[in-house]
Amino acid sequence: MTKPYPLQFQPEFKERVWGGRALEQFGWDIPEGAIGEGWMIADHPNGTTSVIGGELDGQSLDQLRETLGRDWFGTRGVSETNGRFPLLIKLLDCNDDLSVQVHPTDDYEGLPQGELGKTEMWYVLDAKPGAKIIYGLKEGVTRESLAEAIRNNQIMDDLQEVPVEAGDTFYIPAGTVHALCAGVLVAEIQQNSDTTYRLYDYDRPGLDGKPRELHIEDSLNVIAYQGAGATTMKTDDLSAGQWLTLATSPYFIVEKGIVDGSWNLSTLPESFTILVVASGEGSISWNDGSVPLKGGQCFLLPANLGEYTLNGSCTVIRSYLP
Template sequence: MTLYPLLFKPEMKERVWGGRNLERFGLELPDGVIGEGWTIADHANGTSTVVNGELAGWGLDRIRGQYGREVFGSKGYSEDASVRFPLLVKLLDCQDDLSIQVHPSDDYEKLPAGELGKTEMWYILDAKPGATIIYGLKPGVTRESLAEAMAEDRIMDSLQEVPVEAGDSFYIPAGTVHALRAGVLVAEIQQNSDTTYRLYDYNRPGLDGKPRELHIEDSLNVTAYEGAGATMMKTHIDGPQQWLRLAASPYFVTEKGIVDGEWKLSTSPESFVIHIICEGSGEVVSGGRRVEVKAGDCLLIPASLGEYALEGQMTVLRSYLP
Protein backbone atom coordinates (compact mmCIF):
# COMPACT_ATOMS: atom_id res chain seq x y z
CA MET A 1 0.00 0.00 0.00
CA THR A 2 1.17 3.53 -0.80
CA LEU A 3 1.24 5.55 2.40
CA TYR A 4 -0.32 9.00 2.63
CA PRO A 5 -0.85 11.88 5.12
CA LEU A 6 -2.73 10.44 8.10
CA LEU A 7 -5.47 12.48 9.79
CA PHE A 8 -6.41 11.40 13.31
CA LYS A 9 -9.45 11.44 15.55
CA PRO A 10 -8.33 12.57 19.02
CA GLU A 11 -8.99 10.52 22.12
CA MET A 12 -10.75 12.85 24.55
CA LYS A 13 -9.90 13.06 28.25
CA GLU A 14 -12.15 14.48 30.97
CA ARG A 15 -10.25 16.75 33.36
CA VAL A 16 -11.43 18.69 36.41
CA TRP A 17 -10.11 21.89 34.77
CA GLY A 18 -11.57 21.23 31.30
CA GLY A 19 -14.60 22.48 29.39
CA ARG A 20 -16.22 22.28 25.94
CA ASN A 21 -14.01 24.64 23.92
CA LEU A 22 -12.54 21.90 21.72
CA GLU A 23 -15.93 21.82 20.00
CA ARG A 24 -14.90 25.04 18.23
CA PHE A 25 -12.68 22.86 16.01
CA GLY A 26 -15.63 20.71 14.96
CA LEU A 27 -14.47 17.87 17.22
CA GLU A 28 -16.99 15.49 18.75
CA LEU A 29 -16.77 15.61 22.53
CA PRO A 30 -18.21 13.09 24.97
CA ASP A 31 -20.22 14.34 27.91
CA GLY A 32 -18.34 16.07 30.70
CA VAL A 33 -15.58 18.63 31.12
CA ILE A 34 -13.07 17.74 28.42
CA GLY A 35 -9.61 19.10 29.05
CA GLU A 36 -7.45 17.15 26.62
CA GLY A 37 -7.72 15.81 23.09
CA TRP A 38 -4.87 13.36 22.46
CA THR A 39 -4.54 14.01 18.73
CA ILE A 40 -1.51 11.82 18.00
CA ALA A 41 -1.15 9.22 20.72
CA ASP A 42 0.37 5.77 21.06
CA HIS A 43 0.34 5.30 24.82
CA ALA A 44 -1.05 2.77 27.28
CA ASN A 45 -3.42 5.51 28.51
CA GLY A 46 -4.70 6.57 25.09
CA THR A 47 -4.40 5.85 21.36
CA SER A 48 -5.56 8.07 18.50
CA THR A 49 -7.25 6.62 15.41
CA VAL A 50 -6.89 7.37 11.70
CA VAL A 51 -10.02 8.79 10.06
CA ASN A 52 -8.99 9.03 6.39
CA GLY A 53 -8.08 6.68 3.57
CA GLU A 54 -7.32 2.99 3.58
CA LEU A 55 -6.07 2.98 7.17
CA ALA A 56 -9.23 4.58 8.59
CA GLY A 57 -10.06 2.93 11.91
CA TRP A 58 -6.46 1.92 12.60
CA GLY A 59 -4.95 3.01 15.88
CA LEU A 60 -1.43 4.41 15.88
CA ASP A 61 -0.32 1.31 17.79
CA ARG A 62 -1.49 -0.93 14.95
CA ILE A 63 0.22 1.28 12.39
CA ARG A 64 3.41 0.99 14.44
CA GLY A 65 3.23 -2.79 14.19
CA GLN A 66 2.49 -2.91 10.45
CA TYR A 67 4.22 0.15 8.96
CA GLY A 68 6.44 1.40 11.78
CA ARG A 69 9.67 2.10 9.90
CA GLU A 70 7.93 3.58 6.85
CA VAL A 71 5.78 5.91 8.96
CA PHE A 72 8.03 6.70 11.93
CA GLY A 73 11.37 6.84 10.08
CA SER A 74 14.72 5.41 11.11
CA LYS A 75 15.01 7.72 14.16
CA GLY A 76 11.47 7.06 15.39
CA TYR A 77 11.16 3.32 14.89
CA SER A 78 12.54 0.52 17.01
CA GLU A 79 12.62 -3.22 16.36
CA ASP A 80 11.63 -3.57 20.01
CA ALA A 81 7.83 -3.93 19.86
CA SER A 82 7.46 -2.36 23.31
CA VAL A 83 8.90 0.98 22.09
CA ARG A 84 6.01 3.24 21.11
CA PHE A 85 5.74 6.33 18.93
CA PRO A 86 8.19 8.84 20.49
CA LEU A 87 5.88 11.87 20.80
CA LEU A 88 2.45 12.68 22.20
CA VAL A 89 0.47 15.62 20.76
CA LYS A 90 -2.50 17.21 22.52
CA LEU A 91 -5.00 20.04 22.36
CA LEU A 92 -5.76 21.47 25.82
CA ASP A 93 -8.84 23.44 26.87
CA CYS A 94 -8.14 25.13 30.20
CA GLN A 95 -11.31 26.51 31.74
CA ASP A 96 -9.76 26.41 35.21
CA ASP A 97 -6.21 26.45 36.55
CA LEU A 98 -4.18 23.27 36.16
CA SER A 99 -2.21 21.93 39.10
CA ILE A 100 1.27 23.30 39.77
CA GLN A 101 3.40 20.51 38.37
CA VAL A 102 6.80 19.34 37.20
CA HIS A 103 7.94 16.46 34.98
CA PRO A 104 10.92 14.13 35.43
CA SER A 105 13.70 13.49 32.94
CA ASP A 106 14.37 10.10 31.37
CA ASP A 107 17.01 9.25 33.98
CA TYR A 108 14.83 9.73 37.08
CA GLU A 109 15.19 6.49 39.02
CA LYS A 110 11.58 6.47 40.24
CA LEU A 111 9.93 6.70 36.82
CA PRO A 112 6.98 4.31 36.48
CA ALA A 113 7.84 1.15 34.55
CA GLY A 114 7.74 1.72 30.81
CA GLU A 115 7.45 5.52 31.09
CA LEU A 116 9.71 8.19 29.61
CA GLY A 117 10.55 11.55 31.09
CA LYS A 118 8.58 14.51 29.82
CA THR A 119 10.01 17.49 28.01
CA GLU A 120 7.30 19.45 26.22
CA MET A 121 6.35 22.72 24.56
CA TRP A 122 3.18 24.83 24.37
CA TYR A 123 1.83 26.98 21.57
CA ILE A 124 -0.99 29.27 22.71
CA LEU A 125 -3.86 28.97 20.22
CA ASP A 126 -6.15 31.37 22.08
CA ALA A 127 -6.13 33.26 25.37
CA LYS A 128 -8.72 35.36 27.15
CA PRO A 129 -7.68 38.90 28.09
CA GLY A 130 -5.54 38.84 31.21
CA ALA A 131 -4.73 35.12 30.98
CA THR A 132 -1.51 33.96 32.61
CA ILE A 133 0.53 30.80 33.14
CA ILE A 134 2.96 29.64 35.82
CA TYR A 135 6.39 29.32 34.23
CA GLY A 136 9.34 28.46 36.43
CA LEU A 137 10.55 29.40 39.89
CA LYS A 138 11.46 32.87 41.04
CA PRO A 139 15.21 33.56 41.22
CA GLY A 140 16.84 32.23 44.35
CA VAL A 141 14.28 29.53 45.18
CA THR A 142 16.02 26.42 46.55
CA ARG A 143 14.80 22.94 47.38
CA GLU A 144 14.67 23.91 51.03
CA SER A 145 12.74 27.16 50.50
CA LEU A 146 10.33 25.50 48.08
CA ALA A 147 9.67 22.65 50.52
CA GLU A 148 9.04 25.17 53.28
CA ALA A 149 6.64 27.19 51.11
CA MET A 150 4.73 24.03 50.19
CA ALA A 151 4.46 22.97 53.83
CA GLU A 152 3.12 26.42 54.76
CA ASP A 153 0.62 26.52 51.85
CA ARG A 154 2.25 29.53 50.19
CA ILE A 155 3.86 27.92 47.16
CA MET A 156 2.53 30.65 44.85
CA ASP A 157 5.08 33.04 46.42
CA SER A 158 7.86 30.95 44.83
CA LEU A 159 6.50 30.86 41.27
CA GLN A 160 6.76 33.13 38.25
CA GLU A 161 3.45 34.19 36.68
CA VAL A 162 3.64 35.19 33.01
CA PRO A 163 0.92 36.87 30.90
CA VAL A 164 0.07 35.09 27.64
CA GLU A 165 -1.68 35.79 24.36
CA ALA A 166 -2.37 33.82 21.19
CA GLY A 167 0.82 33.06 19.31
CA ASP A 168 3.09 32.77 22.35
CA SER A 169 5.35 29.73 22.54
CA PHE A 170 6.89 28.10 25.62
CA TYR A 171 9.58 25.42 25.78
CA ILE A 172 9.33 23.37 28.98
CA PRO A 173 12.25 21.00 29.59
CA ALA A 174 11.87 18.33 32.25
CA GLY A 175 12.44 19.88 35.67
CA THR A 176 10.59 23.15 34.91
CA VAL A 177 7.83 23.92 37.43
CA HIS A 178 4.82 25.09 35.42
CA ALA A 179 1.03 25.26 35.09
CA LEU A 180 -1.44 26.36 32.49
CA ARG A 181 -4.15 28.57 33.92
CA ALA A 182 -7.77 29.36 33.15
CA GLY A 183 -8.65 30.92 29.81
CA VAL A 184 -6.11 29.39 27.43
CA LEU A 185 -6.40 26.97 24.51
CA VAL A 186 -3.11 25.23 23.81
CA ALA A 187 -1.37 22.87 21.40
CA GLU A 188 1.15 20.70 23.26
CA ILE A 189 3.99 18.62 21.79
CA GLN A 190 5.80 16.37 24.25
CA GLN A 191 7.68 13.19 24.81
CA ASN A 192 5.38 10.18 24.84
CA SER A 193 4.82 10.21 28.60
CA ASP A 194 1.91 10.59 30.99
CA THR A 195 3.99 11.16 34.13
CA THR A 196 3.21 14.35 36.06
CA TYR A 197 4.20 15.22 39.62
CA ARG A 198 1.85 17.70 41.34
CA LEU A 199 3.23 20.18 43.84
CA TYR A 200 -0.08 21.95 44.52
CA ASP A 201 -3.69 21.67 43.35
CA TYR A 202 -5.54 24.53 45.09
CA ASN A 203 -7.01 22.10 47.67
CA ARG A 204 -9.79 21.23 45.22
CA PRO A 205 -11.54 17.90 44.69
CA GLY A 206 -11.03 15.82 41.56
CA LEU A 207 -13.75 14.46 39.31
CA ASP A 208 -14.43 11.74 41.89
CA GLY A 209 -14.97 14.33 44.64
CA LYS A 210 -11.76 13.39 46.44
CA PRO A 211 -8.60 15.52 46.67
CA ARG A 212 -6.16 14.74 43.88
CA GLU A 213 -2.87 13.13 44.87
CA LEU A 214 0.17 15.36 45.36
CA HIS A 215 3.72 14.13 44.76
CA ILE A 216 5.79 16.25 47.12
CA GLU A 217 9.00 14.22 47.37
CA ASP A 218 9.14 13.34 43.65
CA SER A 219 8.46 16.97 42.74
CA LEU A 220 11.26 18.23 44.98
CA ASN A 221 13.60 15.57 43.58
CA VAL A 222 13.12 16.39 39.87
CA THR A 223 12.79 20.20 39.96
CA ALA A 224 15.66 22.06 38.29
CA TYR A 225 16.35 24.80 40.86
CA GLU A 226 19.00 26.56 38.78
CA GLY A 227 16.78 26.49 35.69
CA ALA A 228 16.16 23.75 33.14
CA GLY A 229 16.72 25.83 30.01
CA ALA A 230 13.11 26.91 29.55
CA THR A 231 12.54 29.58 26.90
CA MET A 232 9.54 31.60 25.73
CA MET A 233 8.96 33.73 22.66
CA LYS A 234 6.52 35.74 20.61
CA THR A 235 6.11 34.11 17.21
CA HIS A 236 5.57 36.85 14.66
CA ILE A 237 6.50 35.77 11.12
CA ASP A 238 7.22 38.39 8.47
CA GLY A 239 5.73 36.44 5.58
CA PRO A 240 4.50 33.08 4.32
CA GLN A 241 6.43 29.96 3.33
CA GLN A 242 9.16 30.23 5.96
CA TRP A 243 9.68 28.34 9.20
CA LEU A 244 10.24 29.98 12.57
CA ARG A 245 11.84 27.62 15.10
CA LEU A 246 9.93 27.56 18.39
CA ALA A 247 11.63 24.70 20.23
CA ALA A 248 14.64 22.47 19.66
CA SER A 249 15.13 19.67 22.15
CA PRO A 250 16.82 16.25 22.06
CA TYR A 251 13.33 14.81 21.54
CA PHE A 252 11.62 17.04 18.96
CA VAL A 253 11.94 20.19 16.90
CA THR A 254 8.85 22.39 16.48
CA GLU A 255 8.47 25.22 13.98
CA LYS A 256 5.71 27.61 12.93
CA GLY A 257 4.84 28.63 9.39
CA ILE A 258 2.18 30.49 7.41
CA VAL A 259 0.76 28.87 4.28
CA ASP A 260 -0.39 31.26 1.56
CA GLY A 261 -1.12 29.34 -1.64
CA GLU A 262 1.08 26.31 -2.31
CA TRP A 263 4.07 25.39 -0.13
CA LYS A 264 6.11 22.46 -1.42
CA LEU A 265 7.75 20.39 1.31
CA SER A 266 9.26 16.94 1.78
CA THR A 267 9.99 14.38 4.44
CA SER A 268 13.26 12.56 5.06
CA PRO A 269 13.60 8.80 5.67
CA GLU A 270 14.85 9.62 9.18
CA SER A 271 11.68 11.15 10.65
CA PHE A 272 7.95 11.58 10.31
CA VAL A 273 6.50 15.11 10.26
CA ILE A 274 3.56 16.22 12.41
CA HIS A 275 1.46 19.19 11.31
CA ILE A 276 -1.00 20.92 13.64
CA ILE A 277 -3.35 23.34 11.89
CA CYS A 278 -3.63 26.36 14.19
CA GLU A 279 -5.71 28.67 12.01
CA GLY A 280 -7.34 28.64 8.60
CA SER A 281 -7.98 25.73 6.24
CA GLY A 282 -6.60 24.07 3.16
CA GLU A 283 -5.31 20.76 1.86
CA VAL A 284 -2.32 18.47 2.18
CA VAL A 285 -1.42 17.15 -1.26
CA SER A 286 0.77 14.16 -2.12
CA GLY A 287 0.85 11.87 -5.14
CA GLY A 288 -2.47 13.13 -6.46
CA ARG A 289 -4.20 12.58 -3.12
CA ARG A 290 -5.74 15.55 -1.32
CA VAL A 291 -6.56 15.64 2.38
CA GLU A 292 -8.74 18.55 3.49
CA VAL A 293 -7.67 20.13 6.78
CA LYS A 294 -8.90 22.89 9.09
CA ALA A 295 -7.97 24.49 12.40
CA GLY A 296 -7.64 21.87 15.12
CA ASP A 297 -6.62 19.06 12.76
CA CYS A 298 -3.43 17.12 13.38
CA LEU A 299 -1.68 15.09 10.69
CA LEU A 300 1.12 12.56 10.69
CA ILE A 301 3.16 12.68 7.47
CA PRO A 302 4.97 9.34 7.01
CA ALA A 303 8.75 9.53 6.81
CA SER A 304 8.70 7.58 3.55
CA LEU A 305 6.25 9.95 1.82
CA GLY A 306 8.84 12.27 0.28
CA GLU A 307 7.41 15.27 -1.55
CA TYR A 308 4.11 16.81 -0.46
CA ALA A 309 2.55 20.25 -0.35
CA LEU A 310 0.44 22.39 1.94
CA GLU A 311 -2.15 24.46 0.06
CA GLY A 312 -4.57 27.12 1.29
CA GLN A 313 -4.51 29.86 3.90
CA MET A 314 -3.25 28.41 7.17
CA THR A 315 -1.05 28.86 10.19
CA VAL A 316 0.64 25.52 10.93
CA LEU A 317 3.09 23.94 13.32
CA ARG A 318 5.63 21.39 12.09
CA SER A 319 7.29 18.90 14.46
CA TYR A 320 9.87 16.21 13.70
CA LEU A 321 12.71 14.31 15.34
CA PRO A 322 16.11 16.07 15.51
Protein backbone atom coordinates in the same frame (compact mmCIF):
# COMPACT_ATOMS: atom_id res chain seq x y z
CA MET B 1 1.31 -2.57 -0.36
CA THR B 2 -0.29 0.54 1.12
CA LYS B 3 0.99 3.77 -0.38
CA PRO B 4 1.88 6.44 2.19
CA TYR B 5 -0.65 9.21 2.75
CA PRO B 6 -1.26 11.88 5.43
CA LEU B 7 -2.83 10.20 8.45
CA GLN B 8 -5.46 11.83 10.63
CA PHE B 9 -6.64 10.18 13.84
CA GLN B 10 -9.77 10.06 15.94
CA PRO B 11 -8.76 11.91 19.12
CA GLU B 12 -8.99 10.40 22.58
CA PHE B 13 -10.78 13.01 24.69
CA LYS B 14 -10.08 13.21 28.43
CA GLU B 15 -12.34 14.74 31.06
CA ARG B 16 -10.39 16.90 33.50
CA VAL B 17 -11.46 18.93 36.52
CA TRP B 18 -10.02 22.02 34.78
CA GLY B 19 -11.48 21.32 31.31
CA GLY B 20 -14.30 22.92 29.34
CA ARG B 21 -15.99 22.76 25.93
CA ALA B 22 -13.63 24.85 23.78
CA LEU B 23 -12.47 21.91 21.63
CA GLU B 24 -15.95 21.87 20.09
CA GLN B 25 -14.99 24.96 18.06
CA PHE B 26 -12.80 22.75 15.85
CA GLY B 27 -15.75 20.60 14.82
CA TRP B 28 -14.90 17.60 16.98
CA ASP B 29 -17.79 15.68 18.52
CA ILE B 30 -16.50 15.71 22.08
CA PRO B 31 -18.09 13.76 24.94
CA GLU B 32 -20.20 15.34 27.65
CA GLY B 33 -18.43 16.90 30.61
CA ALA B 34 -15.39 19.08 31.24
CA ILE B 35 -13.08 17.98 28.41
CA GLY B 36 -9.58 19.22 29.10
CA GLU B 37 -7.47 17.18 26.72
CA GLY B 38 -7.73 15.90 23.17
CA TRP B 39 -5.01 13.33 22.57
CA MET B 40 -4.71 13.90 18.83
CA ILE B 41 -1.85 11.53 17.96
CA ALA B 42 -1.18 9.03 20.73
CA ASP B 43 0.42 5.62 21.27
CA HIS B 44 0.33 5.21 25.05
CA PRO B 45 -1.25 2.72 27.47
CA ASN B 46 -3.49 5.56 28.71
CA GLY B 47 -4.70 6.49 25.20
CA THR B 48 -4.15 5.27 21.65
CA THR B 49 -5.59 6.96 18.56
CA SER B 50 -6.87 5.25 15.40
CA VAL B 51 -6.76 6.40 11.77
CA ILE B 52 -9.72 8.23 10.20
CA GLY B 53 -10.06 7.60 6.48
CA GLY B 54 -8.09 5.98 3.71
CA GLU B 55 -6.84 2.43 3.36
CA LEU B 56 -5.70 2.29 7.00
CA ASP B 57 -9.02 3.52 8.43
CA GLY B 58 -9.63 2.17 11.92
CA GLN B 59 -6.10 0.95 12.56
CA SER B 60 -4.50 2.18 15.76
CA LEU B 61 -1.18 3.96 15.91
CA ASP B 62 0.44 1.09 17.81
CA GLN B 63 -0.72 -1.34 15.08
CA LEU B 64 0.76 0.90 12.39
CA ARG B 65 4.02 1.15 14.26
CA GLU B 66 4.25 -2.65 14.38
CA THR B 67 3.25 -3.30 10.76
CA LEU B 68 4.69 -0.35 8.83
CA GLY B 69 7.86 0.23 10.83
CA ARG B 70 10.67 2.54 9.89
CA ASP B 71 9.68 3.01 6.25
CA TRP B 72 6.65 5.02 7.40
CA PHE B 73 7.90 6.37 10.71
CA GLY B 74 11.52 7.04 9.82
CA THR B 75 14.84 5.62 10.88
CA ARG B 76 14.46 7.49 14.20
CA GLY B 77 10.68 7.10 14.40
CA VAL B 78 10.36 4.49 17.16
CA SER B 79 11.46 5.03 20.77
CA GLU B 80 14.56 3.03 21.65
CA THR B 81 13.46 3.05 25.29
CA ASN B 82 10.03 1.41 25.07
CA GLY B 83 9.45 0.73 21.36
CA ARG B 84 6.51 3.15 21.11
CA PHE B 85 5.84 6.17 18.95
CA PRO B 86 8.13 8.80 20.51
CA LEU B 87 5.77 11.81 20.69
CA LEU B 88 2.32 12.62 22.06
CA ILE B 89 0.33 15.45 20.48
CA LYS B 90 -2.47 17.13 22.45
CA LEU B 91 -4.88 20.04 22.36
CA LEU B 92 -5.61 21.42 25.85
CA ASP B 93 -8.66 23.46 26.87
CA CYS B 94 -7.88 25.17 30.16
CA ASN B 95 -11.22 26.42 31.42
CA ASP B 96 -9.72 26.53 34.93
CA ASP B 97 -6.19 26.50 36.37
CA LEU B 98 -4.18 23.29 36.06
CA SER B 99 -2.27 21.96 39.03
CA VAL B 100 1.22 23.33 39.66
CA GLN B 101 3.36 20.49 38.36
CA VAL B 102 6.72 19.25 37.15
CA HIS B 103 7.86 16.35 34.99
CA PRO B 104 10.88 14.06 35.45
CA THR B 105 13.73 13.31 33.05
CA ASP B 106 14.16 9.91 31.41
CA ASP B 107 16.72 8.83 33.99
CA TYR B 108 14.67 9.54 37.14
CA GLU B 109 14.70 6.34 39.17
CA GLY B 110 11.13 6.87 40.37
CA LEU B 111 9.63 6.56 36.87
CA PRO B 112 6.95 3.90 36.42
CA GLN B 113 8.09 0.80 34.52
CA GLY B 114 8.32 1.49 30.78
CA GLU B 115 7.49 5.18 31.14
CA LEU B 116 9.59 8.06 29.77
CA GLY B 117 10.37 11.45 31.22
CA LYS B 118 8.47 14.40 29.84
CA THR B 119 9.90 17.38 28.01
CA GLU B 120 7.20 19.37 26.23
CA MET B 121 6.36 22.63 24.50
CA TRP B 122 3.19 24.71 24.17
CA TYR B 123 1.92 26.81 21.30
CA VAL B 124 -0.89 29.11 22.48
CA LEU B 125 -3.81 28.83 20.06
CA ASP B 126 -6.05 31.23 21.95
CA ALA B 127 -5.97 33.18 25.21
CA LYS B 128 -8.61 35.26 26.91
CA PRO B 129 -7.68 38.81 27.98
CA GLY B 130 -5.53 38.72 31.10
CA ALA B 131 -4.69 35.01 30.75
CA LYS B 132 -1.44 33.81 32.28
CA ILE B 133 0.60 30.71 33.02
CA ILE B 134 2.99 29.66 35.75
CA TYR B 135 6.42 29.23 34.21
CA GLY B 136 9.34 28.40 36.47
CA LEU B 137 10.48 29.36 39.95
CA LYS B 138 11.45 32.81 41.11
CA GLU B 139 15.17 33.46 41.31
CA GLY B 140 16.88 32.09 44.40
CA VAL B 141 14.30 29.42 45.26
CA THR B 142 15.98 26.27 46.58
CA ARG B 143 14.72 22.82 47.46
CA GLU B 144 14.71 23.77 51.13
CA SER B 145 12.90 27.08 50.69
CA LEU B 146 10.33 25.52 48.35
CA ALA B 147 9.68 22.67 50.76
CA GLU B 148 9.10 25.20 53.54
CA ALA B 149 6.75 27.23 51.34
CA ILE B 150 4.75 24.08 50.62
CA ARG B 151 4.51 23.27 54.34
CA ASN B 152 3.27 26.80 55.00
CA ASN B 153 0.82 26.76 52.06
CA GLN B 154 2.74 29.62 50.43
CA ILE B 155 4.03 27.92 47.28
CA MET B 156 2.43 30.50 44.97
CA ASP B 157 4.83 33.11 46.35
CA ASP B 158 7.76 31.17 44.82
CA LEU B 159 6.36 30.83 41.30
CA GLN B 160 6.76 33.04 38.23
CA GLU B 161 3.56 34.12 36.49
CA VAL B 162 3.74 35.10 32.82
CA PRO B 163 0.96 36.76 30.76
CA VAL B 164 0.10 34.92 27.54
CA GLU B 165 -1.42 35.75 24.16
CA ALA B 166 -2.25 33.69 21.09
CA GLY B 167 0.92 32.87 19.19
CA ASP B 168 3.17 32.66 22.27
CA THR B 169 5.33 29.56 22.63
CA PHE B 170 6.84 27.99 25.72
CA TYR B 171 9.53 25.29 25.79
CA ILE B 172 9.29 23.28 29.01
CA PRO B 173 12.19 20.90 29.59
CA ALA B 174 11.75 18.22 32.24
CA GLY B 175 12.40 19.71 35.68
CA THR B 176 10.61 23.01 34.95
CA VAL B 177 7.77 23.89 37.34
CA HIS B 178 4.76 25.03 35.31
CA ALA B 179 0.98 25.28 35.07
CA LEU B 180 -1.43 26.42 32.42
CA CYS B 181 -4.06 28.74 33.85
CA ALA B 182 -7.68 29.53 33.06
CA GLY B 183 -8.59 30.94 29.66
CA VAL B 184 -5.84 29.35 27.58
CA LEU B 185 -6.13 26.94 24.64
CA VAL B 186 -2.88 25.30 23.59
CA ALA B 187 -1.32 22.72 21.31
CA GLU B 188 1.16 20.57 23.18
CA ILE B 189 4.01 18.59 21.62
CA GLN B 190 5.69 16.32 24.15
CA GLN B 191 7.58 13.15 24.77
CA ASN B 192 5.28 10.13 24.79
CA SER B 193 4.74 10.15 28.54
CA ASP B 194 1.90 10.56 31.01
CA THR B 195 3.99 11.13 34.13
CA THR B 196 3.12 14.29 36.05
CA TYR B 197 4.08 15.20 39.61
CA ARG B 198 1.72 17.68 41.28
CA LEU B 199 3.06 20.23 43.74
CA TYR B 200 -0.18 22.10 44.41
CA ASP B 201 -3.79 21.83 43.28
CA TYR B 202 -5.56 24.78 44.94
CA ASP B 203 -7.13 22.49 47.57
CA ARG B 204 -9.91 21.61 45.14
CA PRO B 205 -11.70 18.29 44.71
CA GLY B 206 -11.17 16.13 41.65
CA LEU B 207 -13.89 14.75 39.40
CA ASP B 208 -14.63 12.10 42.03
CA GLY B 209 -15.13 14.74 44.74
CA LYS B 210 -11.91 13.81 46.53
CA PRO B 211 -8.68 15.82 46.63
CA ARG B 212 -6.31 14.89 43.82
CA GLU B 213 -3.05 13.22 44.82
CA LEU B 214 0.02 15.39 45.28
CA HIS B 215 3.57 14.15 44.69
CA ILE B 216 5.66 16.45 46.87
CA GLU B 217 8.77 14.29 47.36
CA ASP B 218 9.03 13.26 43.70
CA SER B 219 8.50 16.88 42.66
CA LEU B 220 11.20 18.19 44.96
CA ASN B 221 13.53 15.47 43.62
CA VAL B 222 13.11 16.29 39.93
CA ILE B 223 12.88 20.11 39.89
CA ALA B 224 15.80 21.81 38.12
CA TYR B 225 16.34 24.57 40.68
CA GLN B 226 18.99 26.31 38.56
CA GLY B 227 16.79 26.09 35.46
CA ALA B 228 16.55 23.46 32.73
CA GLY B 229 16.74 25.72 29.68
CA ALA B 230 13.10 26.82 29.41
CA THR B 231 12.57 29.43 26.69
CA THR B 232 9.63 31.48 25.44
CA MET B 233 9.03 33.62 22.36
CA LYS B 234 6.49 35.70 20.48
CA THR B 235 5.82 34.52 16.94
CA ASP B 236 3.81 37.35 15.39
CA ASP B 237 6.48 38.64 13.01
CA LEU B 238 6.54 35.80 10.49
CA SER B 239 6.22 35.93 6.70
CA ALA B 240 4.49 33.28 4.63
CA GLY B 241 6.58 30.46 3.24
CA GLN B 242 9.26 30.34 5.93
CA TRP B 243 9.74 28.26 9.06
CA LEU B 244 10.36 29.80 12.47
CA THR B 245 11.97 27.41 14.96
CA LEU B 246 9.96 27.37 18.19
CA ALA B 247 11.73 24.62 20.13
CA THR B 248 14.76 22.40 19.65
CA SER B 249 15.24 19.52 22.06
CA PRO B 250 16.74 16.02 22.05
CA TYR B 251 13.17 14.74 21.51
CA PHE B 252 11.60 17.04 18.92
CA ILE B 253 12.04 20.07 16.72
CA VAL B 254 8.99 22.32 16.42
CA GLU B 255 8.52 25.08 13.83
CA LYS B 256 5.79 27.50 12.82
CA GLY B 257 4.89 28.30 9.24
CA ILE B 258 2.29 30.46 7.48
CA VAL B 259 0.73 29.16 4.28
CA ASP B 260 -0.53 31.76 1.79
CA GLY B 261 -1.15 30.09 -1.56
CA SER B 262 0.92 26.97 -2.25
CA TRP B 263 4.03 25.81 -0.41
CA ASN B 264 6.00 22.85 -1.76
CA LEU B 265 7.63 20.74 0.96
CA SER B 266 8.98 17.24 1.53
CA THR B 267 9.30 14.70 4.30
CA LEU B 268 12.67 13.22 5.25
CA PRO B 269 13.53 9.50 5.56
CA GLU B 270 14.81 9.99 9.13
CA SER B 271 11.49 11.09 10.63
CA PHE B 272 7.76 11.38 10.21
CA THR B 273 6.37 14.94 10.16
CA ILE B 274 3.48 16.09 12.35
CA LEU B 275 1.39 19.07 11.29
CA VAL B 276 -0.92 20.82 13.76
CA VAL B 277 -3.19 23.31 12.01
CA ALA B 278 -3.32 26.28 14.36
CA SER B 279 -5.81 28.33 12.31
CA GLY B 280 -7.20 28.84 8.83
CA GLU B 281 -7.97 26.25 6.19
CA GLY B 282 -6.61 24.72 3.03
CA SER B 283 -5.42 21.32 1.86
CA ILE B 284 -2.51 18.93 1.74
CA SER B 285 -1.81 17.53 -1.71
CA TRP B 286 0.69 14.84 -2.66
CA ASN B 287 1.41 12.54 -5.57
CA ASP B 288 -1.63 10.33 -5.01
CA GLY B 289 -4.26 12.71 -3.70
CA SER B 290 -5.39 15.66 -1.61
CA VAL B 291 -7.16 16.14 1.72
CA PRO B 292 -8.67 19.31 3.20
CA LEU B 293 -7.32 20.77 6.41
CA LYS B 294 -8.61 23.30 8.94
CA GLY B 295 -7.81 24.67 12.39
CA GLY B 296 -7.65 22.07 15.17
CA GLN B 297 -6.69 19.18 12.90
CA CYS B 298 -3.48 17.20 13.28
CA PHE B 299 -1.81 15.08 10.61
CA LEU B 300 0.99 12.53 10.70
CA LEU B 301 2.91 12.61 7.40
CA PRO B 302 4.84 9.36 6.88
CA ALA B 303 8.59 9.67 6.41
CA ASN B 304 8.25 8.02 2.98
CA LEU B 305 5.50 10.37 1.76
CA GLY B 306 8.12 12.52 0.00
CA GLU B 307 7.00 15.68 -1.74
CA TYR B 308 3.76 17.35 -0.66
CA THR B 309 2.17 20.78 -0.96
CA LEU B 310 0.31 22.86 1.60
CA ASN B 311 -2.36 25.00 -0.05
CA GLY B 312 -4.67 27.74 1.21
CA SER B 313 -4.47 30.29 3.99
CA CYS B 314 -3.49 28.78 7.33
CA THR B 315 -0.95 28.64 10.13
CA VAL B 316 0.70 25.29 10.82
CA ILE B 317 2.96 23.94 13.54
CA ARG B 318 5.43 21.36 12.19
CA SER B 319 7.17 18.81 14.41
CA TYR B 320 9.72 16.11 13.62
CA LEU B 321 12.52 14.19 15.32
CA PRO B 322 16.01 15.71 15.55
